[in-house]
Amino acid sequence: MQWQTKTNGTIGETIYYAPLEGGPELYFLPRKGYHKKYAIFSTRFGSVDNSFYAVDHDEKITLPDGVAHFLEHKLFDDEKGNVFDRFASYGASPNAFTSFTNTTYLFSCTDFFAENFKLLINFVQDPYFTDESVAKEQGIIQQEIRMYQDNPGWRVYFNLLEALYERHPVRNDIAGSVESIGKITKEILYKCYDTFYHPKNMAIFVTGDLLPEKVLELTLENLSQRLFPPFHDMQRLYPEEKAVVNEKKVTQKLPVSQPVFSLGFKDTYSELKGRKLLARELATELLLEMIFGKSGPLYTRLYEEGLIDEHFSAGYTGERSYGHTMLRGETKDPEALHLELLKEIENVKKEGLDKENFTRHKRKMKGNFLRSFNSLEFVANNYLAYRFREIEFFETLDILEAITLRDIEERLEEHLIEELHAVSVIYPLKVEG
Amino acid sequence: MFLDMISLDTNLLPDNINVHLLPTPKFKTVLVTVLIHQVLDKNLAAKTALLPAVLERGTRKYPSFRELAIYLEKLYGAELGADVIKKGERQILSFSLEVVNDKFAQGENLLHQGLSVLKDVIADPFLENGTFKRDYVYQEKDQLAKEIQGLINDKTNYALERCIQEMCPTERFGVYKYGSIEELDPVSAEDLYKYYGSLLRENPMDIFVVGEIDAGETIKMIREAFSIPRDSKSAKLPPVEVYNIPDEVxxxxxxxxxxxxxxxxxxxxxxxxxxxxxxxxxxxxxxxxxxxxxxxxxxxxxxxxxxxxxxxxxxxxxxxxxxxxxxxxxxxxxxxxxxxxxxxxxxxxxxxxxxxxxxxxxxxxxxxxxxxxxxxxxxxxxxxxxxxxxxxxxxxxxxxxxxxxxxxxxxxxxxxxxxxxxxxxxx
The missing domain is CATH 3.30.830.10 (Metalloenzyme, LuxS/M16 peptidase-like)
Structure with a gap:
């Protein structure tokens, strides 16, 4: 087994890739001079994968909400207890996170890389679930859910997803609800593990000041001892989502100092991946920056009227089976802000987009991409998240360069349409005293 | 030395500014951070917190937030940040600018231009009739008031901050990093400008530069950009009160x-x-x-x-x-x-x-x-x-x-x- 390499001259980095037969994809990005070593082991299993045909089953399986996240918590257990302690004995700091589309296990360390790396590969591949440990975890995750219930940013976000989507599981909270996690059993966890944690459905990314030979050797040594069953691709089932929004507006009251506002536009594809998806993401981000960014006339006006503050933001998410734009911020007057944002979009459609503005934002985006390489974590996490959408992260600058003003105009016309928007508002709940 | 650590190279500029260089080739960017130290004090905290916000609104050369933002975007999206940091019983004004290293943008002199705009934000603000522009001050007072009231929105942080307030009602440390609405309310553009002048002249100032830089050249650039008239001795800040054994919980x-x-x-x-x-x-x-x-x-x-x-x-x-x-x-x-x-x-x-x-x-x-x-x-x-x-x-x-x-x-x-x-x- 040999490394294959690809060098990006503009960013001055070389990525190593090894297609391990029957095993996970392996990537390595050497970073000279960094003390930190960072490794992630990631699977294509997230909160939206809640309905599927499993490996050896022709019956459709539908999961209670929150299983991918619950499994993420429980994988840290083994017969001897909890792997946190073993990472700690090598000075590493382990963690994991679950998104809509994948689950990632990770550690960072400065010493004992080999030991920590083995631990990571092993614990992710050795599930150990018992009725007792599942019950115990319910108490912990219940508190995690409660914490998010009090988080206005989180609530306004999920309320907006519920408004945008009628059936797609992206509308469900990643951690599930107190009720749904009560339905999770060790049998469900094993079933999902067997389906989604096959190494062919996974990938490893390592970065830091390490030797490529060493990383490959460690991985091969570990994986060659394992007998993987043949891989059967699971079939994920997403309900058909119509090109309309579910609800125009969703509101909630929480103890906050002023309203929290979010406005979303729903994208209308049902399956998209690779360069097309990346180009769409970058073009939409450019468009949003051009209209709502800090250098635009709208931002200054809304800021001076006190309708937004410096945390006001706009962003696009493009996953394989869904995509949306979200604008968010705190405001004294959500109704006025809502009207202003829509009015500006119509205005830009009439007046057209400015070439100089476009060039400048492209330049800024290039700078942001370069800056992001200061963070080992950012590059590793994004590399695999993009890889799972069949996108080569290192191609970002090339794809960005190829985007034309015409592409942006098209996105403006097809994506920012009034019929496909919804709003979510958190209103202040009067606090006594 | 058993680690190839980045070592600090400290220089004192003639204007009584300490410059600390941290040269390292590993980052894609150069970060410049300017700190002005102030004591955390109930009567000053809101005023101090208001300053970076007002200064960020515009410079003599780029008189509005928008013009400044456009200029920064041209510098490959240079990141400008201005805020206050609470450390112990100090409230520190922090201004930072991060630019892509010049080796990625040949012939653009990003660091040079970045230093100059950062200095302008700190020491060459947009003025009207010899003081800060009124609209900017009022708008930023409004925004800061919302920030102070918004503490309650993040419950984890709110609980920690409330515990500190209950613990230190009469100590400097009990003051919130953005001050209080009561202290913010009466601040006028003139008050603020006067306060700013004394702070800039008297309070300790440090500059950090981190990234792949040439030490000699960077010092030269900073010396040129940051010629700010300052007192030759900085104001002494009171020490933090630490020792305390409570009678009861x-x-x-x-x-x-x-x-x-x-x-x-x-x-x-x-x-x-x-x-x-x-x-x-x-x-x-x-x-x-x-x-x-x-x-x-x-x-x-x-x-x-x-x-x-x-x-x-x-x-x-x-x-x-x-x-x-x-x-x-x-x-x-x-x-x-x-x-x-x-x-x-x-x-x-x-x-x-x-x-x-x-x-x-x-x-x-x-x-x-x-x-x-x-x-x-x-x-x-x-x-x-x-x-x-x-x-x-x-x-x-x-x-x-x-x-x-x-x-x-x-x-x-x-x-x-x-x-x-x-x-x-x-x-």
């Missing part, structure tokens, strides 16, 4: 319409960053609640399943330790009991060899990675300036290697619980 309870209750404990450690026992205290905090292997996480979360998070952390300059957790209101007694028991166990030296060694490795790891992020490097050396502990990262690592259980127990005996703050749901 104070209990505070507050009700809000929330789902999760927050149990927060505030302790006086009687050890400050500059003290020789500081690393013993840091070690003690690691044993108690700084890591997933720590006693608090293991017992409150893993064993009793009462919380998703339970941690302890230090305010290193003030010498306060805060313990935070999110629980069911009904579990208050049980959670408090477990937390207090962990505090007692450390005092009694009931610490396993594994806990000692895991904490040691975790702390060493923590210090080794400081140099992997330009912002953490600045933060580390800023702590050194404030706490008059100017040793490098190597020193901290060497010290941690030698810490013994007795040292941890001795530090634990200096820690006294002061306040228990409980935020609970209304029903």
């Amino acid at each position: 104070r209990y505070h309870e507050e009700k809000l319409p929330v789902n999760q209750a927050k149990l927060t404990l505030g302790c006086r450690t009687n050890i400050s960053y500059g003290d020789k026992e500081y690393l013993d205290l840091l070690f003690y905090n690691g044993i108690l609640g700084g890591f997933p292997h720590s006693k608090l996480f293991q017992n409150v979360r893993e064993k009793a399943s009462l919380a998703y998070y339970c941690f302890s952390r230090l305010e290193k300059h003030k010498g306060i330790q805060l313990i935070g957790s999110g629980i069911e209101a009904d579990d208050y007694r049980q959670a408090l009991e477990i937390i207090l028991e962990q505090l007692e166990l450390v005092k009694k030296g009931e610490i396993t060899r594994e806990e000692m060694e895991n904490t040691r490795k975790g702390l060493i790891n923590m210090y080794k990675i400081v140099g992997d992020n330009p912002y953490s490097l600045v933060s580390f050396y800023m702590d050194g300036l404030i706490g008059a502990k100017e040793e490098g990262i190597d020193y901290f690592i060497r010290k941690i290697k030698d810490i013994k259980m007795e040292d941890v127990v001795a530090a634990a005996h200096k820690v006294h619980l002061d306040t228990v703050y409980f935020l609970r749901p209304e029903n």
Whole structure:
């Protein structure tokens, strides 16, 4: 087994890739001079994968909400207890996170890389679930859910997803609800593990000041001892989502100092991946920056009227089976802000987009991409998240360069349409005293 | 030296500005951070917090926020940040600018242009009739007021901040980093401009530059860009009050319409960053609640399943330790009991060899990675300036290697619980 390499001259980095037969994809990005070593082991299993045909089953399986996240918590257990302690004995700091589309296990360390790396590969591949440990975890995750219930940013976000989507599981909270996690059993966890944690459905990314030979050797040594069953691709089932929004507006009251506002536009594809998806993401981000960014006339006006503050933001998410734009911020007057944002979009459609503005934002985006390489974590996490959408992260600058003003105009016309928007508002709940 | 650490190169400019260079080839960007130190004071805090916000609105050359933003975008999206930082009983104005390293944008002189705009933001603001523009000041007062009132929106942070306020009602440290609405209300553009003038002239000023830079050239560039008329001696800031043994534990309870209750404990450690026992205290905090292997996480979360998070952390300059957790209101007694028991166990030296060694490795790891992020490097050396502990990262690592259980127990005996703050749901 040999490394294959690809060098990006503009960013001055070389990525190593090894297609391990029957095993996970392996990537390595050497970073000279960094003390930190960072490794992630990631699977294509997230909160939206809640309905599927499993490996050896022709019956459709539908999961209670929150299983991918619950499994993420429980994988840290083994017969001897909890792997946190073993990472700690090598000075590493382990963690994991679950998104809509994948689950990632990770550690960072400065010493004992080999030991920590083995631990990571092993614990992710050795599930150990018992009725007792599942019950115990319910108490912990219940508190995690409660914490998010009090988080206005989180609530306004999920309320907006519920408004945008009628059936797609992206509308469900990643951690599930107190009720749904009560339905999770060790049998469900094993079933999902067997389906989604096959190494062919996974990938490893390592970065830091390490030797490529060493990383490959460690991985091969570990994986060659394992007998993987043949891989059967699971079939994920997403309900058909119509090109309309579910609800125009969703509101909630929480103890906050002023309203929290979010406005979303729903994208209308049902399956998209690779360069097309990346180009769409970058073009939409450019468009949003051009209209709502800090250098635009709208931002200054809304800021001076006190309708937004410096945390006001706009962003696009493009996953394989869904995509949306979200604008968010705190405001004294959500109704006025809502009207202003829509009015500006119509205005830009009439007046057209400015070439100089476009060039400048492209330049800024290039700078942001370069800056992001200061963070080992950012590059590793994004590399695999993009890889799972069949996108080569290192191609970002090339794809960005190829985007034309015409592409942006098209996105403006097809994506920012009034019929496909919804709003979510958190209103202040009067606090006594 | 056993680590190829980035070493600090400090120079004093003629205008009484300290310049600290941290040259390293590993980052894609160059970060410049300018700090102006001020004492955290009830009567000044809101005014001090208002300053960076107003200064960020425009310079003589780029008189509006928008023109400034357009210019920064042209510099490959240079990131400009202006805020106040609370460290101990200081409120520090922090202005930073991060630009892509010039090697990625040949012939653009990004660092040179970046330094110049950063200096303009700090020392050449947009003025109207010889003072700050009124509209800018009023708009920023409005925004700052919202920021102060918005503390309640993040309940975890709110609970920690409220615990500090209850703990230090008469100490400087009890002042919120953005001050209070009462102090903000009467500030006029003229007041603020006058205050700004004295701050710029008199208060200690430091500049940090991190990235792949040529030391000599960078100093030259800064000397040219930052010729700010300043007094030759900086104002002396009062030292932080640390030593305090409370007579009895104070209990505070507050009700809000929330789902999760927050149990927060505030302790006086009687050890400050500059003290020789500081690393013993840091070690003690690691044993108690700084890591997933720590006693608090293991017992409150893993064993009793009462919380998703339970941690302890230090305010290193003030010498306060805060313990935070999110629980069911009904579990208050049980959670408090477990937390207090962990505090007692450390005092009694009931610490396993594994806990000692895991904490040691975790702390060493923590210090080794400081140099992997330009912002953490600045933060580390800023702590050194404030706490008059100017040793490098190597020193901290060497010290941690030698810490013994007795040292941890001795530090634990200096820690006294002061306040228990409980935020609970209304029903």
